[in-house]
Amino acid sequence: LQKGGLIIHPTETVYGAGVDATNPQAVQKLLSYKTRREGKPLSIAVSDRKMASLYVEINQQAKNLYQQFLPGPYTVISQSKNNLAPGVASEFNTIGVRIPQYELVVKLVQLLQRPITATSANASGKKRPYAIADLLNNLSQKQKNQIDLIIDAGILPKNEPSVVIDTTLSTPLT
Numbered sequence: 001l002q003k004g005g006l007i008i009h010p011t012e013t014v015y016g017a018g019v020d021a022t023n024p025q026a027v028q029k030l031l032s033y034k035t036r037r038e039g040k041p042l043s044i045a046v047s048d049r050k051m052a053s054l055y056v057e058i059n060q061q062a063k064n065l066y067q068q069f070l071p072g073p074y075t076v077i078s079q080s081k082n083n084l085a086p087g088v089a090s091e092f093n094t095i096g097v098r099i100p101q102y103e104l105v106v107k108l109v110q111l112l113q114r115p116i117t118a119t120s121a122n123a124s125g126k127k128r129p130y131a132i133a134d135l136l137n138n139l140s141q142k143q144k145n146q147i148d149l150i151i152d153a154g155i156l157p158k159n160e161p162s163v164v165i166d167t168t169l170s171t172p173l174t
Contacts, residue, residue, distance in 0.1 A: 001020050001108065005148030006148050007149040009104060011156075012100060012102040012159065013120075013161050015120070016045075017034065021044045021088050028085075041088070041095060043097065043117070056078035057078055077166040122135060123138065
């Protein structure tokens with residue numbers, strides 16, 4: 001992660017693809033790997049609300065959600081403070097923030113001391129990756145070549161993706 005690498009790792013929902021969200025080259029590598037259209041946002045994983053506040057504006061709605069649901073499988077969308085790599089924020093300058101309830105991801109973020117991307121490891125439009133074999137069977141050779149490290153925790157429980165709640169509107173949208 002410190003050298004701009006792309007890692008595949010387990011999360012509390014599915015296998016995720018993580019890069020240093022502040023590193024422009026790493027984020028471009030991830031966008032190429034995901035084959036995402038421009039303007040589609042990435043979420044970030046942070047260790048706590050204090051870290052989140054460095055990267056997004058946390059309004060009262062977001063504060064309430066952080067207290068009630070995080071850490072856990074929720075993504076809280078807030079306005080960006082514009083200090084992440086280009087390509088992380090949406091075209092509306094918003095970012096989804098996760099505080100995972102998965103110790104490995106929290107430890108990675110704490111060791112890096114910066115947020116990592118919190119996106120599923122599958123290419124856009126492909127099935128959710130609950131096992132590394134499923135993931136690799138649905139990737140092109142070019143995509144496989146972009147992966148620097150895979151942390152295989154076996155078959156993950158078939159949990160749903162995180163619930164996304166947008167706090168940038170007057171009424172929260174889920």
